[in-house]
């Protein structure tokens with residue numbers, strides 16, 4: 391089993407590479423649910439949908455989220471009726487949230503819903519929510535405490551970040567499916583996702599870090615920071631708020647208590663000695679996932695550790 395801790399867009403693109411290299415049924419993605427929130431009375435799970443729709447081959451490739459060629463008629467009419475339209479939900483996208491909300495209200499768990507959706511969309515890899523309890527990620531900013539999606543999308547990440555809070559995380563538990571995927575993994579991979587708000591919530595689950603520390607599996611991370619910047623998303627301001635160095639060395643420092651290997655980009659090769667001084671082996675390769683060939687090549691390097 392290859393078990394991949396995953397956030398949103400970067401993780402989904404990395405997973406596209408992984409399933410080119412190993413049989414998808416050998417892959418389990420443990421996906422962040424801290425971005426989940428309710429809007430229009432619907433339960434929205436952005437990272438679960440990004441991973442599922444990407445592996446199903448129906449994601450909007452330019453954005454990395456939303457469904458390709460989606461239409462926005464419903465959102466247009468929601469706007470006419472005075473509903474908020476800051477979160478761009480297409481008509482096909484809304485079907486996911488309507489059905490998820492209905493299944494949850496009828497007593498299904500988020501794990502059951504995610505599995506039903508990935509099977510319905512023809513995805514062979516397992517897609518596992520990190521936990522079934524709501525654990526919304528809040529960003530503490532100068533203008534108050536905001537849900538992550540309000541901070542990122544509604545307010546376009548303009549607020550200065552003072553801290554991050556994973557609401558209810560102490561009362562949450564990794565699901566049995568997540569525990570099994572970690573226990574049976576020969577390799578555990580941290581995808582190139584935001585260490586604070588994508589991988590961070592998963593690691594904050596009670597007992598999760600101890601499982602990684604005690605695991606016999608090789609644990610490999612792909613740095614989401616290249617040349618001091620994130621390929622996509624607000625990793626840098628969030629890492630700064632938590633006092634993490636905003637380089638690949640900062641990523642090694644964040645995970646050093648359990649990490650064996652950090653895969654860094656060729657532009658960061660000079661950081662290798664500083665990373666290895668932290669007790670983490672550094673592997674240098676091209677980590678920019680321009681297209682299918684680069685995604686598969688990166689996956690091969692990661693899976694060969």
Ligand code: FO1
Nearest residue numbers: 398399425436439440455456476477478543
């Ligand atoms: N990100 C945006 O920046 N703007 C959006 O309007 C937006 C809509 C959206 C709809 C469904 C979905 O699954 C994801 C969506 N995202 C959007 C991405 C979302 O903000 C992600 O959670 C982050 O990009 C981090 O993974």
